[in-house]
Amino acid sequence: MTAGGYFGQALVVNADAGTADVLPLPDELLRAYIGGAGLGTWLMHRLGPPGVDPLAPAAPLAFVFSPLVGTPLTTSAKFAVVAKSPLTGMLNDALSSSQFAIAGKLTGHDAIVVHGACERPSVLLVDRDGARVTGAADLSGLPAAQAETRLRERLGTGWRVAAIGPAGERGVRYATISHDGRHAGRGGLGAVMGAKRIKAIAVRAATKVAPAHPEAVLGAARDLRARSFGPATAKYRELGTLANLLAFNAINTLPTRNFQAATFPEAPRLAAEDLAEMRRVARNSCASCTIGCEHIYSARGGKKMRVEYENVFALGPMCGVSDPDAVLTASARCDELGLDTISAGGTIAWAMECAERGLIDAPWLRFGDADALLRALDEIGERRGLGELLAEGSRRAAERVGGGSAAFAPHVKGLEMPGYEPRTLQAMALGLAVNARGADHNRSGAYEADLSGDHDRLAGGDAHVAAAIETEDRAAVMDSLILCKFLRGVFTDPFAEWAALLAAVTGWDVDGAELRRTARRIVLAKRVFNIREGWRPEDDWLPERLLSEPVQLGSGRVATLTPQRLRGMIDSYYAARGLDGHGRPDPADLAGLLLDHVAAQ
Amino acid sequence: MGTPKAALEWHGSTLLRRTVGILARVTDGPVVVVRAPGQDLPALPGYTEVVDDPREGLGPVQGLAAGLAALKDRAEVAFVSSTDMPFLHPAFVRRVLRAAQDGADVGLPVARGYPQPLAASYRTRLAPVAERLVAEERLRPAFLFEECVVDRLDEDALRADPVLAAFDPGIESVVNVNELADYQAARARPAPEVAIQRFGPLAGGHRGPQPARAATVAEAAAAAGLELDGHVVAALNGDQITRDGQTPLATGDTVFFLSADAGG
Numbered sequence: 001m002t003a004g005g006y007f008g009q010a011l012v013v014n015a016d017a018g019t020a021d022v023l024p025l026p027d028e029l030l031r032a033y034i035g036g037a038g039l040g041t042w043l044m045h046r047l048g049p050p051g052v053d054p055l056a057p058a059a060p061l062a063f064v065f066s067p068l069v070g071t072p073l074t075t076s077a078k079f080a081v082v083a084k085s086p087l088t089g090m091l092n093d094a095l096s097s098s099q100f101a102i103a104g105k106l107t108g109h110d111a112i113v114v115h116g117a118c119e120r121p122s123v124l125l126v127d128r129d130g131a132r133v134t135g136a137a138d139l140s141g142l143p144a145a146q147a148e149t150r151l152r153e154r155l156g157t158g159w160r161v162a163a164i165g166p167a168g169e170r171g172v173r174y175a176t177i178s179h180d181g182r183h184a185g186r187g188g189l190g191a192v193m194g195a196k197r198i199k200a201i202a203v204r205a206a207t208k209v210a211p212a213h214p215e216a217v218l219g220a221a222r223d224l225r226a227r228s229f230g231p232a233t234a235k236y237r238e239l240g241t242l243a244n245l246l247a248f249n250a251i252n253t254l255p256t257r258n259f260q261a262a263t264f265p266e267a268p269r270l271a272a273e274d275l276a277e278m279r280r281v282a283r284n285s286c287a288s289c290t291i292g293c294e295h296i297y298s299a300r301g302g303k304k305m306r307v308e309y310e311n312v313f314a315l316g317p318m319c320g321v322s323d324p325d326a327v328l329t330a331s332a333r334c335d336e337l338g339l340d341t342i343s344a345g346g347t348i349a350w351a352m353e354c355a356e357r358g359l360i361d362a363p364w365l366r367f368g369d370a371d372a373l374l375r376a377l378d379e380i381g382e383r384r385g386l387g388e389l390l391a392e393g394s395r396r397a398a399e400r401v402g403g404g405s406a407a408f409a410p411h412v413k414g415l416e417m418p419g420y421e422p423r424t425l426q427a428m429a430l431g432l433a434v435n436a437r438g439a440d441h442n443r444s445g446a447y448e449a450d451l452s453g454d455h456d457r458l459a460g461g462d463a464h465v466a467a468a469i470e471t472e473d474r475a476a477v478m479d480s481l482i483l484c485k486f487l488r489g490v491f492t493d494p495f496a497e498w499a500a501l502l503a504a505v506t507g508w509d510v511d512g513a514e515l516r517r518t519a520r521r522i523v524l525a526k527r528v529f530n531i532r533e534g535w536r537p538e539d540d541w542l543p544e545r546l547l548s549e550p551v552q553l554g555s556g557r558v559a560t561l562t563p564q565r566l567r568g569m570i571d572s573y574y575a576a577r578g579l580d581g582h583g584r585p586d587p588a589d590l591a592g593l594l595l596d597h598v599a600a601q
Numbered sequence: 602m603g604t605p606k607a608a609l610e611w612h613g614s615t616l617l618r619r620t621v622g623i624l625a626r627v628t629d630g631p632v633v634v635v636r637a638p639g640q641d642l643p644a645l646p647g648y649t650e651v652v653d654d655p656r657e658g659l660g661p662v663q664g665l666a667a668g669l670a671a672l673k674d675r676a677e678v679a680f681v682s683s684t685d686m687p688f689l690h691p692a693f694v695r696r697v698l699r700a701a702q703d704g705a706d707v708g709l710p711v712a713r714g715y716p717q718p719l720a721a722s723y724r725t726r727l728a729p730v731a732e733r734l735v736a737e738e739r740l741r742p743a744f745l746f747e748e749c750v751v752d753r754l755d756e757d758a759l760r761a762d763p764v765l766a767a768f769d770p771g772i773e774s775v776v777n778v779n780e781l782a783d784y785q786a787a788r789a790r791p792a793p794e795v796a797i798q799r800f801g802p803l804a805g806g807h808r809g810p811q812p813a814r815a816a817t818v819a820e821a822a823a824a825a826g827l828e829l830d831g832h833v834v835a836a837l838n839g840d841q842i843t844r845d846g847q848t849p850l851a852t853g854d855t856v857f858f859l860s861a862d863a864g865g
Contacts, residue, residue, distance in 0.1 A: 231832045234802045235860040243801030247859040309865035453843040555840035
């Protein structure tokens with residue numbers, strides 16, 4: 001009997017033939033990986049051919065739901081898109097939210113996996129009649145939001161749509177998949193979908209799924225809802241993540257001009273505290289969410305867009321641009337094209353530095369030039385001019401340009417860096433270096449430790465290692481349950497509290513200790529996948545600039561992250577994770593990953 | 602005074618806690634407290650190391666020997682402070698420490714009319730010299746100074762540091778409290794002038810830095826209408842992050858208050 005909250009199966013769609021099979025997902029497996037990013041990792045092990053080109057038809061693309069989806073638990077309407085990343089060549093999971101998660105799961109599947117490729121631009125439909133593919137020529141070239149609107153008008157009520165924009169169709173390696181204005185943003189999974197010539201996936205609920213203990217779930221939902229209105233989420237409710245910008249500037253952790261500085265003198269022009277007063281027009285929330293972190297702003301000309309810290313950081317200070325209208329317009333342009341703002345901003349910032357150093361022939365591209373930023377985005381989305389190079393991401397572009405530009409290409413494993421300065425956040429430095437997805441703030445929230453005051457954020461050591469492991473483990477569980485990380489501050493004993501939620505939904509006798517083991521399993525399974533796909537020890541590292549150029553703080557102290565210090569933290573991380581000195585696991589530990597589980601059935 | 606100097610109340614904290622906190626703010630290395638055998642100490646932050654002075658009543662050179670010995674494998678230079686200087690300023694400590702960087706074995710302030718051996722910097726390699734002097738019962742710091750290179754820093758030399766000149770022009774860093782009246786007078790002074798700035802949801806309509814009087818981070822938080830809890834942290838001068846309300850402040854400090862959740 002399948003546990004509450006699950007269907008015990010994945011739908012595996014062959015886009016070549018327009019057919020689908022059901023892959024059973026036994027209870028033991030679901031309990032080992034939960035759902036979301038965890039289950040997606042296992043699916044990639046199981047269904048992804050080793051060494052496959054992420055943009056080849058054989059590469060699987062999975063939309064993975066979770067046992068909590070469809071319950072009244074706040075922030076639970078989320079799904080993970082999982083595939084091998086065309087940007088990093090490694091495992092990538094990108095989360096998104098809202099009604100697609102609910103409708104997708106209620107097609108009767110814990111995951112929908114697509115492999116193969118359609119002959120022509122298509123839409124994949126999944127509902128009570130199963131999976132089928134229809135033509136989508138009229139949607140080609142449209143922004144994801146327009147394609148979504150047009151498709152829903154065509155299909156009628158009940159359908160929910162995840163779509164790609166022009167960048168995904170053109171194979172930009174950091175293209176997004178969008179739904180209802182939200183994005184599975186990182187790692188270029190929109191390009192994977194585009195390579196399959198699937199413009200959109202539409203899902204419609206066909207069935208229901210009940211939790212094992214409905215009354216307990218309802219009680220937990222009421223409690224969590226009340227806590228979600230408390231001080232732990234005030235930042236998200238009142239100003240959204242953009243509240244970080246001015247604070248990060250004050251504490252020297254706002255990456256500026258491609259990490260050449262950690263403060264941006266013009267940051268106040270982009271501050272949430274002022275922009276909210278002048279430009280905010282609405283506040284929204286995802287389905288099933290009581291926090292309401294989405295702050296909608298209006299740029300000059302009336303264009304409206306959701307504003308987050310990461311897109312303002314990447315398209316603002318990172319590129320030296322301080323005009324709020326330009327930054328908001330650039331952010332909206334990324335949404336229209338279907339580009340990950342962090343990778344777009346990081347790659348353009350790198351190119352601006354290359355242009356200023358004379359390494360590329362683009363005299364129009366300069367730090368602080370808002371028009372140049374917008375032109376670069378358009379060229380990337382259309383893969384024309386300089387955009388053909390920049391669509392490859394900063395790592396590949398630096399390999400082509402040479403001239404020492406790899407030293408300041410702002411990426412780890414090919415994924416561009418988020419807006420957290422590693423030299424002044426040294427637990428985060430470790431988290432960024434070793435994380436399976438690459439430079440990422442959502443799979444390693446180690447900045448939490450740096451900003452806790454529990455240790456010196458400028459002097460990475462063993463305490464930072466322990467903190468980075470703890471936050472990585474927490475993220476592994478939250479991304480698999482799935483619960484929004486903006487809720488994390490309301491949990492005082494997180495693993496135990498999450499286990500109680502999972503027990504109420506599934507009926508399992510799971511406890512906090514089991515969830516800690518689950519976290520380690522998921523983290524290890526991601527690493528093992530990457531090793532299978534060619535990961536090398538030197539991939540767990542940071543860009544040379546961050547290890548050779550100190551940051552001077554206004555207090556007089558100097559933040560220095562030496563290669564030796566980073567090496568020491570990585571070695572300690574490997575030891576604590578049970579890995580050898582080269583970051584590889586003991587073969588005896590692989591049995592617990594259940595990687596051959598279905599094959600052995 | 603009825604209470605050991607180390608435990609004298611100071612703005613909700615103690616004099617020793619303040620001294621330890623000021624030194625921790627300035628130095629990269631450990632902060633060591635040398636105590637007499639069996640001496641009770643007030644609560645101290647977790648990073649503090651306490652070493653016992655093996656022999657009681659032998660004066661400052663004995664304490665110096667014990668403290669420098671505790672640090673000699675981990676730091677080249679140490680700032681040595683008595684516990685009873687309630688106005689010790691970080692800029693003063695920085696300036697005095699710089700004397701060693703310029704080649705001296707001892708950076709010795711000569712301020713407010715006297716040499717200040719217990720507000721001075723010492724190379725930790727002097728530990729065995731100090732121990733020998735104690736064994737020889739030559740217990741005055743002057744004997745130590747005879748055996749090493751001393752940079753005597755008069756008030757003009759100290760004030761040549763622009764930060765120190767701005768925030769402690771009277772070199773009140775070396776004012777100590779020997780009598781109850783001294784302590785009462787010091788305690789009656791207004792708290793240092795600092796600036797506070799709130800960010801994000803904590804700003805509540807306030808923009809930019811605002812002046813306040815606060816001797817500790819907790820007092821600054823109170824002036825900002827905030828409470829340091831699991832959701833609010835403070836950053837001193839854009840540098841160290843803390844939730845410890847007893848973290849001492851000094852004139853000229855800026856205290857940033859920000860949301861503890863930096864998710865983005």
